[in-house]
Amino acid sequence: MADVRFEHVYKRYGDNPPVITDLNLEIADHEFLVLVGPSGCGKSTALRMIAGLEDISEGNLYIGDRLVNDVAPKDRDIAMVFQNYALYPHMTVFDNMAFALTLRHTPKEEIQQRVERAAQMLGITPYLKRRPRELSGGQRQRVALGRALVRDPQVFLLDEPLSNLDAKLRVATRTEISRLHQATGTTFVYVTHDQVEAMTMGDRIAVLNAGVIQQLGTPQELYDHPANLFVAGFIGSPSMDFFEVNLHRKSDGHAEIVVGKGDDAQRLTLQGQAAEVATGQAPGVGDTSDGRPLIVGIRPEHFSLDGAQSGDGATISGVVDVVEHLGNEQLVYVRLPGAYVPEASETKGSTARVGASAKVSPGERISLHVDTSHLHFFDPSSTKSLV
Numbered sequence: 001m002a003d004v005r006f007e008h009v010y011k012r013y014g015d016n017p018p019v020i021t022d023l024n025l026e027i028a029d030h031e032f033l034v035l036v037g038p039s040g041c042g043k044s045t046a047l048r049m050i051a052g053l054e055d056i057s058e059g060n061l062y063i064g065d066r067l068v069n070d071v072a073p074k075d076r077d078i079a080m081v082f083q084n085y086a087l088y089p090h091m092t093v094f095d096n097m098a099f100a101l102t103l104r105h106t107p108k109e110e111i112q113q114r115v116e117r118a119a120q121m122l123g124i125t126p127y128l129k130r131r132p133r134e135l136s137g138g139q140r141q142r143v144a145l146g147r148a149l150v151r152d153p154q155v156f157l158l159d160e161p162l163s164n165l166d167a168k169l170r171v172a173t174r175t176e177i178s179r180l181h182q183a184t185g186t187t188f189v190y191v192t193h194d195q196v197e198a199m200t201m202g203d204r205i206a207v208l209n210a211g212v213i214q215q216l217g218t219p220q221e222l223y224d225h226p227a228n229l230f231v232a233g234f235i236g237s238p239s240m241d242f243f244e245v246n247l248h249r250k251s252d253g254h255a256e257i258v259v260g261k262g263d264d265a266q267r268l269t270l271q272g273q274a275a276e277v278a279t280g281q282a283p284g285v286g287d288t289s290d291g292r293p294l295i296v297g298i299r300p301e302h303f304s305l306d307g308a309q310s311g312d313g314a315t316i317s318g319v320v321d322v323v324e325h326l327g328n329e330q331l332v333y334v335r336l337p338g339a340y341v342p343e344a345s346e347t348k349g350s351t352a353r354v355g356a357s358a359k360v361s362p363g364e365r366i367s368l369h370v371d372t373s374h375l376h377f378f379d380p381s382s383t384k385s386l387v
């Protein structure tokens with residue numbers, strides 16, 4: 001068991017711009033850290049650098065107290081489950097799982113025990129005598145997991161280990177991996193492009209985009225206080241809704257945001273903390289000029305059908321596009337003024353989460369109550385959160 005530390009790490013291929021830029025990241029001993037981000041953002045590269053399968057162009061990488069920049073993969077005491085795992089086709093499942101231990105001359109009895117234990121954890125005991133081609137994709141994936149699991153490494157690296165599983169098995173295996181982490185207490189670094197996996201599994205999540213860490217924090221921190229538009233749009237499903245607004249301070253201390261333009265424009269009144277943040281009275285917010293352009297973010301659950309909720313808030317109205325019934329709730333896609341779609345966000349239009357029993361139909365104009373105590377404010381040029 002060990003911690004892993006990246007210090008100002010860069011990765012370059014030839015003369016191209018770096019695929020990892022100034023990576024600084026401390027992964028604590030026993031921690032389950034998830035690296036999440038869109039395809040091509042450098043997740044596998046970062047993981048492969050820990051494994052020693054990619055050179056580090058610049059900077060330092062430590063496992064425990066040891067600088068490992070020049071340590072060979074086999075001397076790093078890590079186990080990795082690859083995105084494109086390959087099992088030995090001519091070996092049985094048992095032998096595939098036992099392979100690394102056999103190489104290290106582990107006593108036969110111990111190999112037997114470790115393989116059986118791993119197989120049991122992963123539900124593949126019945127297949128130990130089969131060969132990989134006699135297994136489904138999901139079963140093979142679990143053998144690949146098991147092969148790493150038997151090693152009892154200092155650090156366990158997993159690169160999208162659930163990508164070949166169907167939806168149900170994905171959820172089950174996700175839970176299994178979390179349980180494995182609890183049972184072994186080993187440091188896990190887990191790569192995925194799926195923010196739901198990141199949210200459900202990680203002690204902490206590092207969000208990566210184009211080789212740069214956007215934010216590092218617990219799932220709840222990222223959800224409640226996304227540092228910028230990218231994280232705000234990436235974490236959460238359905239995505240946060242965004243609006244281009246202009247902000248006006250009113251003489252009574254309240255503030256008003258205007259969404260949309262011309263005849264479409266709607267005004268929402270902000271009070272309390274939202275007004276303070278929006279008008280720059282809260283520390284560090286900056287610009288207080290009248291009409292200041294901002295991007296406002298609202299999570300789908302912070303809308304409700306007007307009348308369903310009382311108390312502070314503002315109202316906005318729009319025409320319903322699509323209604324999705326999920327049994328326990330409905331997702332209502334609405335055309336609202338000023339809607340803005342950033343990178344990495346889903347683009348079905350603004351989404352509101354409403355109760356299962358509400359009667360809403362496509363084409364209908366509805367009024368939505370906005371919980372203004374949960375608004376997010378972003379600077380349009382820097383894309384950073386104002387708070």
Ligand SMILES: Nc1ncnc2c1ncn2[C@@H]1O[C@H](COP(=O)(O)OP(=O)(O)OP(=O)(O)O)[C@@H](O)[C@H]1O
Binds near residue numbers: 013042
């Ligand atoms: N050998 C290589 N030579 C040049 N560029 C490379 C090489 N390997 C990877 N890259 C580039 O580095 C970037 C990061 O790749 P990486 O495999 O780390 O992405 P990823 O985040 O794991 O994506 P995915 O989710 O698709 O697996 C990509 O733009 C890729 O094209």
Ligand SMILES: [Mg+2]
Binds near residue numbers: 043044045083159
């Ligand atoms: Mg990858």
